[in-house]
């Protein structure tokens with residue numbers, strides 16, 4: 001049975017952020033992920049996890065100035081010191097929340113980037129990821145990289161699966177892994193099951209959504225039952241993050257998860273029974 005995690009940056013946004021943990025547990029989730037924890041003290045997040053008996057599965061490193069349009073620091077030449085601070089800060093939260101994965105977003109290429117600029121980003125990316133993986137290994141954590149589609153995020157440095165695999169190989173750190181988001185892969189490349197099979201040994205985390213609208217996985221052009229079946233036959237033991245925007249209410253849209261172990265209110269009943 002696959003293990004589903006709720007992405008609290010996209011699901012349960014009907015609730016204030018700290019209330020989304022209980023909402024996820026009530027819907028039957030045992031794990032949560034989200035973009036960024038940094039607006040909250042680690043202890044407040046830890047309490048929210050503990051009160052709802054949830055695992056913290058994943059979050060992202062500080063991404064630079066998100067509101068100004070930045071989307072990560074890992075490949076940005078000249079921002080290495082900031083990237084290193086971001087690693088230290090993310091690992092401080094990861095340790096406090098007992099979280100075993102952090103995602104290092106690559107950042108954007110300038111619109112007019114030529115081959116020289118691309119090469120500089122690539123070299124910076126490798127050096128920064130080497131540093132991040134080394135630091136993360138000291139606290140038993142994985143660093144993840146995720147190809148993101150350039151329709152949603154124009155200019156994102158890491159957009160293809162083969163590019164990610166080449167980066168993993170070049171860095172060669174055991175705890176540097178692939179965050180395989182099937183939504184992005186479908187938009188850019190398709191051929192999902194073959195990608196899954198080829199990359200299986202490098203995968204540290206999986207995320208899902210329907211395509212093209214990024215709604216529930218039972219809407220759109222991806223047939224997730226076939227994907228889940230293949231994941232199980234491959235013996236995937238990690239988490240599958242539900243990183244989609246509900247078409248309506250989050251709870252109303254979760255019917256698809258019932259056959260994948262999401263039993264609404266079961267966890268709350270267990271909790272209230274002590």
Ligand SMILES: O=C(O)C(=O)[C@H](O)CO
Pocket residue numbers: 035060103146148181184207243
């Ligand atoms: O957008 C995604 O798919 C992600 O997983 C990133 O963490 C944030 O952009």
Ligand SMILES: [Mg+2]
Pocket residue numbers: 146181207243
């Ligand atoms: Mg993703």
